[in-house]
Amino acid sequence: MKRRKFIQRAGLSGIGIAAASAGMSCAEQSKKTNDAPVSEAKEQALNLPIVIATWNVPKATEKAWEILNKGKSALEAVEQGVMVEEADEKNQTVGKGGIPDRDGIVTLDSCIMNSNGDYGAVLALENITHAVSVARKVMEDTPHVVLAGEGAKKFALESGFMEEDLLTDDSRKQWEKWKLKSEYKPIINIENHDTIGMLAMDKSGNLSGACTTSGMGYKMRGRVGDSAIIGAGLFVDNEIGAATATGLGEEVLKTVGSFLIVELMRQGLSPQKACEEAILRIVKKNRDFKNFQVGYIAINKKGETGYYSIQEWFSCTIYKNGVNKNIKSDYYYKPSDPEQ
Ligand code: GLY
Numbered sequence: 001m002k003r004r005k006f007i008q009r010a011g012l013s014g015i016g017i018a019a020a021s022a023g024m025s026c027a028e029q030s031k032k033t034n035d036a037p038v039s040e041a042k043e044q045a046l047n048l049p050i051v052i053a054t055w056n057v058p059k060a061t062e063k064a065w066e067i068l069n070k071g072k073s074a075l076e077a078v079e080q081g082v083m084v085e086e087a088d089e090k091n092q093t094v095g096k097g098g099i100p101d102r103d104g105i106v107t108l109d110s111c112i113m114n115s116n117g118d119y120g121a122v123l124a125l126e127n128i129t130h131a132v133s134v135a136r137k138v139m140e141d142t143p144h145v146v147l148a149g150e151g152a153k154k155f156a157l158e159s160g161f162m163e164e165d166l167l168t169d170d171s172r173k174q175w176e177k178w179k180l181k182s183e184y185k186p187i188i189n190i191e192n193h194d195t196i197g198m199l200a201m202d203k204s205g206n207l208s209g210a211c212t213t214s215g216m217g218y219k220m221r222g223r224v225g226d227s228a229i230i231g232a233g234l235f236v237d238n239e240i241g242a243a244t245a246t247g248l249g250e251e252v253l254k255t256v257g258s259f260l261i262v263e264l265m266r267q268g269l270s271p272q273k274a275c276e277e278a279i280l281r282i283v284k285k286n287r288d289f290k291n292f293q294v295g296y297i298a299i300n301k302k303g304e305t306g307y308y309s310i311q312e313w314f315s316c317t318i319y320k321n322g323v324n325k326n327i328k329s330d331y332y333y334k335p336s337d338p339e340q
Pocket residue numbers: 194195213214215216224225226227245246247248249250
């Protein structure tokens with residue numbers, strides 16, 4: 001009863017309430033929401049499956065959608081979806097071809113989270129393109145949730161991943177140019193692309209998410225951002241929803257942004273309002289907000305989505321109802337607004 005009241009207060013309908021009204025215990029209900037397939041009618045009402053990803057990444061969302069459409073899990077979809085960007089050498093913010101740190105070394109941060117609340121991550125991983133797959137292996141094949149640096153690489157090689165030079169000619173040339181001045185002005189691309197975060201709800205109504213990045217361009221050696229840190233770059237709660245982040249990781253970390261969004265959705269906020277509130281938390285605490293970008297995307301158990309950023313030019317890609325669409329996000333900082 002207590003549980004039912006809580007879920008109703010949170011404004012959730014559908015799967016959660018159906019389970020609660022059957023008078024289940026919390027543990028039973030959690031198992032139900034994690035595992036049970038939804039009916040066909042519910043699948044249609046929710047427009048399942050759904051994929052949402054940060055930025056304009058139609059190939060990545062298409063890959064995820066293909067997997068979901070075959071009835072496979074959201075976990076499989078988000079892993080294979082973000083792998084498309086990790087393998088794309090032209091994308092200099094994720095995987096192979098990523099902008100290196102100030103010492104010329106490409107280091108990757110990546111994590112994945114499933115509908116049971118399991119999580120795996122790698123921090124500062126070198127020489128392995130598909131960091132997200134190593135993160136999944138950490139989740140599934142080790143008693144741990146995070147492996148970092150040399151240990152993460154050793155684990156990846158032992159698990160059969162191929163060692164590769166991730167610094168492409170393009171990224172090397174740009175780094176050499178940067179070294180001429182060596183100005184420590186971390187680049188966070190506010191116009192185009194940064195980290196890819198992807199959230200998916202499969203045909204069974206289960207949620208998973210993945211987040212992967214080469215991090216801030218020319219960062220200090222050893223710097224780790226938000227992307228692979230649970231609750232910051234990504235959070236999934238299969239009873240409520242999921243959220244993921246892009247942009248200046250330090251600010252996302254300080255406000256535990258993705259966890260915050262999921263908890264705000266738990267309290268009844270829509271994914272859109274929850275993303276807006278998480279951006280406001282950063283803006284209120286940081287007078288320098290005009291000079292950096294953070295963007296969030298979110299999805300709830302009703303299949304509703306939200307997206308919001310500090311600066312203009314953030315977008316997300318949503319694949320639902322068979323349509324793969326890039327959508328420009330609304331944003332906080334509007335220079336013409338005298339209040340700002
Ligand atoms: N959001 C990517 C990073 O800050 O590393």
